[in-house]
Amino acid sequence: MSDNHAEHEEHIGIPGYLVIFLILVFGTIFTYFSSFWDLDSIFPGANTLLALAIAFTKMMFVILYFMHVRWSSKTVWLAAVAAFFWLAIMFAFTMQDYFTRISGVFSV
Amino acid sequence: MQEVSAISGNSVPADEPKLNYINNGHTLKSWLLTKDHKRIALMYLVSVSAFFLMGGIYAGFIRLELLTPASDLLETATYNKVFTQHGILMVFFFLIPAIPAILGNFLLPLMIGAKDLALPRINLLSLYIYWIGGIITLWALMQGGVDTGWTFYTPYSTTFSNSYVMAVGIGVFINGFSSILTGLNFIVSIHTMRAPGMTWFRLPLFVWAHYATSLVMILGTPVVAITILLVAIERFARIGIFDPAIGGDPILFQHLFWFYSHPAVYIMILPGMGVISEVIAGFSRKRIFGYEFVAFSSIAIAVFGFLVWGHHMFVSGQSIFAGLVFSFLSMVVAVPSAIKTFNWTATMYKGSISYDTPMLYAIGFLGLFLIGGLTGLFLGSVGLTVHLTDTYFVVAHFHYVMVGGQVIAYLAGIHYWWPKMTGRMYSEFWGKISAMLIFVGFNLTFFPQFILGYMGMPRRYASYPEELQVLNIFSTAGASVLGFGLVMPVVYLIHSLFYGKKAADNPWMHPGLEWRTSSPPPTENFKEMPVVTWEAYDFGEESGLDLEDARKREAVTI
Structure with a gap:
């Protein structure tokens, strides 16, 4: 390494x-x-x-x-990127709830 | 093949080596400061069993209370604490660490042909963190306990509960790091410590399962730790995160909690699946059917397991669109589990099956996990779940997966590798009786709960309508049988330590690397660096693993 x-x-x-x-x-x-x-x-x-x-x-x-x-090394980069990918999954799937509610924290 | 002759030559117990990992040091210090993965695994075995016993006592109180419709044994507030503490001890201190920390720790280096895990000090640290988390949690329980349910749902946990939420939360928070370090250690070890010739596709499926589990541990556990930290911040500093009164959102807690806690279900069940793969292949004396599919289905479960958490929140206020997405993905995650189940069954087909105790547990696992998995699809259906949410149907479902799946697999694994771990054989007769009692007791306990739930009995209540009493009596009676069945292995396994027949190095005549060293293994695992020249689950007669022949030879020798 x-x-x-x-x-x-x-x-x-x-x-x-x-x-x-x-x-x-x-x-x-x-x-x-x-x-x-x-x-x-x-x-x-x-x-x-x-x-x-x-x-x-x-x-x-x-x-x-x-x-x-x-x-x-590239393996460490892969691990770091994978962690971000997982974070993105968490945010995306949580936000799909908030963005599609009739009323919610992001509603205007 | 040199390795093969070593196996067949060891079907009869040889004299125990002068030094093995158990007798290599007798002082308390030699145990408490050990870096030997096997000793650490044994200390986990004792600790985790203690927590299982405590969680089991709470379960006993729950079933006794529910024997009658009225809340007459426990006050309702006490009942809330009892079921909460049952859940917390069982989930965080038994189900999650049981197989990885005990069997994984003990076997993973042996299976890959290594002297130890890659990070032995970190391994010992993870045990100490587990102890510290456990002691803090137990202290909180003795002070008065917690009544939020093991899920710590907000805003009750942040705003209204006067119980020891934060103390227990800190215990769970600390314990999470034990899990993370174990997962880290496994991943590094599998990548860097494999013996020459041990390619990825020669790894036992137990190792693949632990690799997948470790991914979930590392990626998921920090999220629940942060979530518990946010609960603490809101409780102490009144910063609005989950409480709507100060600008928060309680459903955000559920998102964060289940982002970890649903994958945590796979932390619990994936290692169990690894055990079952070993046991079924071993006692069917066949290479596992579709090795690559079973291996990659573990990874697929780990990945897809992160995409389905919203199925715990269908009636929580989550949007209907999100519910639809999560419902669809929940159906998808069932596919790799089904692949495993079909492949285990196909492995048994035309296999040379022997019904030793571990195999009885494994066959029990197949049926119980099937029921647990399929009823999960009921609960993953966005329409049907409205009727079933928060009923005893849910309780029955997750006990079929967690107890019928994980605990049964854990018992299968303990029985399977007990001769290797201790160098002693247990009583097969009592082992089989116990396996059958547990199977009957388990079904008698939890199957009525499916019906109770479907009839509308809610979970987490100390009283219920009188017309539901008969099924509750069945359930409590079953719990008694189950409890008795679970105590039996404790008795005959401890008995075997003192009076059991000495185990051969390879009593089951199985080809894995862990069976190619002495029982119990020496501290350094192998006298010489093993070189792997065979494929996984190679039961060919040319490998000298003819069980019947070995048994005949053993009988002649005796």
């Missing part, structure tokens, strides 16, 4: 990890302040969508750098 400690240090190093950490902190602060903006006036659920987009970006940084997936 290609992911050993020395190799990560070559790729990103301690300063690199600190940058990623700061990005995550910035994302958290940004999520907090964005919740005060009235984006729902653009379309319902826009605030939630923005918060989820920030969370997704933060998650990608964690997976790729902190969890070393970026430098890992």
